[in-house]
Amino acid sequence: MKYNRILLKLSGEALMGEQQYGIDAVRLMQYAEEIKAVAATGTQVAVVIGGGNIFRGVQAAAFGLDRVQGDYMGMLATVINSMALQSALEKLDVSTRLLSGLTIQQVCEPYLRRRAMRHLEKGRVVIFGAGIGSPYFTTDSAASLRAIEIEADVVLKGTRVDGIYTADPEKDPTAVRYPEITFEEVMAKNLNVMDMTAFTLCKENNLPIIVFDMNKTGNLQRLLEGDTVGTLVTMEGPSPVQNKEDSALQSTL
Template identity: 80%
Template sequence: MKYKRILLKLSGESLMGEQNYGIDPNRLVEYSAEIKSVVDMGVQVAIVIGGGNIYRGMQAEEVGLDRVQGDYMGMLATVINSMALQSALEKINVNTRLLSGINIQQVCEPYIRRRAMRHLEKGRVVIFGAGIGSPYFTTDSAASLRAIEIEADVVLKGTRVDGIYTADPEKDPKATRYTNITFQEVFEKDLNVMDMTAFTLCKENNLPIIVFDMNKKGNLSKVLDGEEIGTLVSMEPTEQPI
């Protein structure tokens, strides 16, 4: 496999499937099967999931809540999603561990870097819940930070689109997709890949990012096989968009 240890970033919204809110059981089954397929290949998998299908911290101020309080509510939403994915994976005999950035001893282990790496070495899927445990940081930032800490080879950002485009492909039919692009070009073109904190962390630590369509069956395995699925963001010179 091209990558031995990966950090898979999933959005909370992706778990909604065809629903408008919450968790779609069918989507959980699909994602679990995709993850199991690469675990069976010997790839070490860590996962960070957002909480936008349940609650976003940035919504707090809109309804008159304190932003910090709202961010902690969002962290708890990510724990709910993480528990759901953990359960779905264990139903198909994938060993998992859920590590949380905030202490919830009844359902999660506390995040300890060495413990997380040991779980990965033993072939367990490690799910990181509750972001980094601090307000004002997104789950994108958590994904980048945890990937760096566990020495992952790549961050795989699973989305509903098949890569990074010159414009929003859902709004602009003339938008074209990049197969490869550099960190610097993303900055210069002001492309929306991750939030700036998360993206800068990856750039400064030379950690490549692949943005791909997680909802297409088999894509995760194809990415790890080295196929040109989605868009690779790295320090290397880019190709032209296709």
Template identity: 75%
Template structure:
């Protein structure tokens, strides 16, 4: 295996599948199977999941809701997704722990770094919900920060596209995919990979990011085994 401990970042929108809202059971099942396959290799897995299929805090201003209030609503949406993911993973026989950025003691443990690392060492899948517990930070930033805190080898950003492109491939048919790119090039070219806070955290801590298509069966397994999948973002190209 190329990576022993990974931080998998999943978007909430990906959970919608073909639906317009909510959680698609088939997509949830697919993700569980993908995670189980790498877990059986002995990989230590941490997961951060977004909440965009339910609510995005950035929508708050358009609806007249205070931005801070909206961000907390978005954090709660991530907890709903995390609970759904936890349930399906445990249905497939995996041991999990759900840790929250703020206290929801009935369903989540509070995030404590040493405890999170210990869970990973014991072979449990750790799911981080509620972001970092503060407004104005995205789940991308959460993924980068938690990956650094638990000393993950890589951030794997699972999306519905197969990497980072020169432009949006869903809008521009001439867009081409990068195989490797540096953090500095991401900044200079203004590429929409993750928010700048997340990218900066990874750059400063020399933590690589791989952007890949999570919806293609076997991609996560192939990545862990060292195959070239998606786009690798590192300090030096």
């Protein structure tokens, strides 16, 4: 496989499936099966999942709540999603550990870097819940930080879009997807990949990011086998050969 250790970032909203809120059992099991297939190859898998299908900290202001309180509520929402994913994986006989940035002894282990790495080395899927345990930080930031701490080879951001585009492909049908792009280009073009704190952490630690469509069955496996799936963000960017191919592609559009 192309990568030995990965950090998979999933959005909470994706767990809704076709529902308006909550967790869709079909989508949850689809993700669990995708992760199981990858873990079975020997790739070490860590996962961070958001909580937007239940509650987002930034919603607190709309309710007149304190932002800090709202962020802690959002962290608890990620723990609920993490527990659901853990349960789905264990239903498929995948050895899993849930580590939390908040101390919740009854349902998950407290996060310790060495413990997380040991679990990964033993072939267990490790799920990081409750973000980094502090308000004002998103789960994107948690994903970047945990990936750096566990020395992951790449951050895989699973979304409903198959990569990074020149514009929002759901609004602009002429938008073109980048097969590869540099950190500098993403920042210069103000492309929405992650929040700036998370993105800067990856850039400063030379940690590649791949944005891809997690909802398409088999994409995660194909990506790890070396197929061109989604958009790769690196310090170097595409090769000269790739640049020529991109120019040829855009000239035909």
